[in-house]
């Protein structure tokens with residue numbers, strides 16, 4: 676169990692607790708201001724990333740100190756966790772609305788609107804989160820034109836997530852002043868700023884999943900399809916055995932490799948049951 680499961684989930688998966696999506700949490704003015712500022716000023720995300728890039732030139736001990744400070748701040752404000760498709764499905768079963776919104780990271784990195792993020796809410800029609808976003812001025816992505824906001828049924832949202840998996844995108848939940856969870860995103864290391872921060876620059880802004888993947892050597896045909904989609908460099912190929920294998924220390928447990936394996940050779944195990952990775956978040 677990650678730190679948030681203990682602090683915000685009573686020892687169970689914190690992102691499966693309906694209380695962490697409660698509409699009441701958006702009565703908090705500080706949280707409302709944080710959400711408004713987050714979407715009104717996407718340029719702050721780019722500035723944060725530039726700071727992390729510059730930190731790469733600092734002496735290691737200074738860099739470690741900066742990294743700890745960034746993680747400490749992000750855990751309080753906007754922190755994520757990788758979640759596999761079955762847990763996304765469990766979230767979609769208890770929330771009351773799912774609205775696809777343009778991804779703010781791709782707005783910065785690709786300079787275009789791509790619907791890879793989903794606002795989830797216990798309220799109808801996107802709840803108070805969408806009320807807040809619809810009320811922002813025209814600096815938010817599509818601005819007051821809300822055509823970029825797309826309300827989906829649970830079945831439609833699951834279909835969209837399955838398609839995102841085939842594109843090799845990894846699902847993650849995100850807080851807006853922890854523990855309130857406002858969205859589920861679909862990330863990759865080239866366009867998603869959070870994954871770049873975490874995987875490329877080594878600044879932790881998200882937890883790994885509560886799972887770790889493993890390959891069954893009996894089922895693996897050695898086709899290597901899985902290796903093309905792992906965002907975390909955790910898959911390798913043994914020329915001697917002609918099979919893929921997973922570095923469980925590097926694995927984030929996203930399950931994306933599983934979705935492209937035609938031989939059904941990849942499964943996810945609870946992280947706690949994998950001694951090499953049980954304490955790695």
Ligand code: SF4
Pocket residue numbers: 890894895896897898899900901902918919935936937938939940941
């Ligand atoms: S996709 Fe499946 S069968 Fe192909 S190498 Fe990976 S684990 Fe083996």
Ligand code: SF4
Pocket residue numbers: 887888904905906907908909910921925926927928929930931932933
């Ligand atoms: S090996 Fe791990 S991190 Fe890589 S795609 Fe599979 S589950 Fe995700």
